Amino acid sequence: MNEEVTIDIKRIDDYRWRIPRVGKMKTDGIVYADKKMLEDIKKDKSLQQVANVAWLPGIVGCSLAMPDIHWGYGFPIGGVAAFDINRGIVSPGGVGYDINCGVRLMRSGLSRNDIEDKIDDLVDALFVNIPSGVGSQRKDLKLNAENERNVLLRGAKWAVDQGYGTQEDIEYIEDRGCILNADPQFISKRARERGRNQLGTLGSGNHFVEIGFVSDIYDHDLARALGIYEEQVTVIVHTGSRGLGHQVCDDYIKVMLRASGKYGIDLPDRQLCCAPVESKEGKEYLAAMACAANYAFANRQIITHWVRKTLEHVLKLGPKDLQLDLIYDVCHNIAKIEEYRIDGKKKRLCVHRKGATRAFPPDHPDIPRAYRALGQPVLIPGDMGRYSYLLVGTEKAIEETFGSTCHGAGRVMSRSRAMKLAKGRDIVRELKDKGITVRSASRSTIAEEISDAYKDVSDVVEVVHNAGISKKVAKLKPMGVIKG
């Protein structure tokens, strides 16, 4: 694909590796990984992509990569890069197509053995109640232009006002479920059309709703403070801004291709196209991106509502017995304006997290009051056959990674290789034998998403934990999953 370029990479310590600045790079790259993972990472071109990001104007600190790094388009997936808001850029490619793709984690008042014999019914009911797969639409929720505008402006708050969830939910969403500088006038008609009947739907690929349980606790004090205990039933929702977000990215890549020329920005790859944060193009993209991010917050909020209703119905429980409360909702494809202390001075930066999660430490003003003593909860979903992790953010993440950590397992195998490997196997049966019920709109999704196609998320989490940029709290195992 790329011209063969060997990337020079030097060990800093067991979990950090430096790509020294060469050629047109403006800074070094730093990759968080252990030695074994690095060998895998070297097999694709993602290290070249870390180096490419370091070309971009106004980059502050290093071009960073989390241990779940893999090949993306333009920016690597698992990439974090911060830019000075006065001298630096914002790039739609540094956010990705699925704007504010993210995950939310809920705890419940139930134990694993309360639902073990009902898991098939639960999965079937979720599958019926939460549309997924190609062109999925909600028949009971079509937005008119006015409602859609409110979704774009108000995000999860709009959803709660419509009766999807509670005011308390809002408290436990990154940015309280609404990014403030959203301006729908910068959203194309086409993006609106794509968004209009997809709200409340899961989409495809790696998106899912998962019922699981807490299998291991690593930090009992933190777990207790987060209301987590062993064998407790949990629910994870993973989805984003659907066709609306994809269209916003597509629209603004076109804008940025022109802008890059206009502002004389030297690009190693067209997909890195960008504009100064403070330029007209930069501001408009951020206002449009915020709309798509708000749509995604509303989407996860509405799906949460249907998950609650479904569980209440199948288990014949009231909301008070179910107690399906939100622990936290994080974005992992987004650009944010955040303040950091750089060389002793406070600076506002445009932090791009593409397949990376915000992980703010205790006492940070932007995390819920209830978590001020703990740090921001971070959910790292693994593949459907293994496990996920709950972590919290740390001060070291602020010092080293602009308050960021990993976002998931990261693929190690292309979809077609995964399909070949799954050929002739009954993956649903194999998972069932491991105690996991899976349903998907598409058979090929299940084959493409087999565990073998992903890094073991525990390897990824070990690196961020040992490097100190987040801290392990608990491990969750799946019982039932619906996939897109």
Place this chain on the structure above:
Amino acid sequence: MKGYEIIDHTADIGIKVYGKDLKELFQCAAEALFEIICDLSEVADSIEKGVTLEGDDLEQLMVVWLGELLYLHETERILFKRFEIKELENNSLSATVYGEEFREGHHTIRTVVKAVTYHQIQVEQKDGGWVSRVIFDL
């Protein structure tokens, strides 16, 4: 030479397409996109749509062309199988495209393509024909 091959990516998927001229190249790229999405042997060509587009250059035109088909596919739930490029010059294109509305149970969806990217996009003249590379976001 006409045809395409799949470029295998870790997270996404790409195509390398060949055509004797630009019209054939663009037609082939669209076929490749919908072969990735579904099994085209199950799809009829009962719906007809007209498409007129332009780009800043051929590479952008390719992304815009495939992006337009993807947009129509997603919003109108159409699977496209036949593409007649009527005109293609000065980085603009007009075409008539044919397909069928997606029906659950009748059509098999292989992969959902989210977007057409500019990543390593290429449209080039080579050995008397044309070649293009496109990467999709899945």
